[in-house]
Amino acid sequence: MRDRGYSVRRIFAAAALALVLPCLAFAQTPISPLPGEMPAQCSVPRALYVDDTTLPKAAKKLAHGKLTIVALGSSSTLGVGASSSAAAWPARLEAELRRRLPQADITVANRGKLRDPAVAMVKRMAADALAAKPDLVIWETGTAEAVRNMGAEHFAAALEEGAERILAADAELVLMTPQFSRETARLIGYQPYIEVMGNLSVRADVLIFPRYDVMRHLVESNQLQLEGLSPAQAAATADRVYDCIARQVARVLLRAMAMAPR
């Protein structure tokens, strides 16, 4: 009896171990993403993503099955021109991350506000973005400044202050540069502002998503046509651009999390 009891206990123990061990392992190894598939006309070479900053905190949170992202930005984050708010890039990013990481609980909150410059975003940052205790803030900015010629040094000061606040709130930071089109690039002096964002992303804890370069590549490789569109075509294009940006952001985030030291 004793022996049998022992072996029953052993079987229970083994069963318990068999149940618990994978859970433990699950808690410590990251959730491996399903392969990403890019839709047609959203192909961007790896060489465009030069920033090799990693996202260790986000990777850790994801390993525990939960990731909270806040998208802080202006019109193009809000989703101006999209057919619905579900077509804006933050919503598409959430869908893409959930598709690729079905085991994890991932949210991407949209905190875009029309024509908001960085200074205004820094002001609303605490209540609007950091109150949600995000693991990651994707900060899309620079457009309002470049359009209104507000001054790169002024922008740099606001960007630095905002970055400090986000990092101090224990969130990781991804900067997103303005959009590109041939028509607007001819009229707006983006370079100093993009340079300011590039300078900040030299920091080891700031990752940059070069949306300007990504869209420029799509336009130059004839994957994206932005001029001479009918209103219906233009609306469809907006949805397609937001979706493509979201997939590329997902790609960059997953890589930055996968590369994170453990």
Add this chain to the structure above:
Amino acid sequence: MDAVLRPVGRDLRLDFFRGLGLLFIFIDHVPDNAFSYLTLANFVFCDAAEIFVFLSGYAAVLVFGRQIAAEGTLYASVQVLKRCWTLYVAHIFLFVVYTAQVSWTAQRFENPLFVEEMQVAAFLEEPHVAILQAMLLAHQPLLMNILPLYIVLLAGLAFAMPFLKQFGRVLLVVSAATYLAVPLVGFNLPGYPEGKWFFNPFAWQFLFVLGAACGWRAGVLGKPIAIPRFAVSIAAAFLCVVVPVRAWISIGYFFDGVPPAFAEITYLFANKTDLGPLRLLSFLALALVVVRVVPRDAGWLQGAVARAITLCGQNSLPIFCIGIFLSVAGHSLLIELGRDLATQAAVTGSGCLLLLGMARVLSWSKTRKRAGSARSGQDE
């Protein structure tokens, strides 16, 4: 043994380096142009803007200061103001071209994805304000930020003319004090629709006045400017440190090789709007070393390439304006044709050749005019 600037005839180095500065300004103002990595800005903390402003001060006093002696102060002041007017008209012309481009795009480019970006055309909705702001030099889109500085500096010179002779030193002290006060008080002229002037005239005037002071002493009074040997040595030592550091920042940008704190500090002290001290020191060191290394009668200044560049410097206003047009056109071409290195080389090369060619034509037309009329008008 001291290096000496001797005032005999016109110093060709002045025109050569101003011409070189103008070529750099053209190249640097074509965004995404790999060849801009070969210009001054990537080796020291200053760029062609400093060369241009300093040498413009030098050249302006050289020409208009001599007119004080020959024709009187009032005449000289009026000549400066006439030059100012020409620059002002050139600026307004650039504004008209820019406005045409914006309104053309605003009418044709209706893409809801770029609603925020097309706010760049918002000024068209309030033409009564926008035109006034352009005339007040506050509206400085794209590359329209250097001419306003030049205009304000020359206008200042016109009013300083009567005081150059007796109160030159006082002017220099006032100028230096204003420059030093800028970071403390933070004054600048307002921009439109927002922001401030890209080139803060209260800071940049110092470089112009420094150039003017050198021009006055060496060019007008005919006194040599003695540069102590140790000053040249210090300048050379400074450059020996600065050049590798600046090149390292430029190259390191591509592979996160520069400590961010270091990059931030240099960025702080090399502030372009307020002519940060690192920029001023870089330029002064460079000027001292160049004056020492390149003698006035250097043989290579007579070479074909150097002469072509010198002609650019001798026609600085038209070449500067054409350069701005070419930069905008070059950027448009790179946007349309793609940015591979061959296209960049073609755009940069043909732009430089056009500038050199234009300078040659302008000089030719000037000598023809001079041969025809008795009075000779030397370019400032």
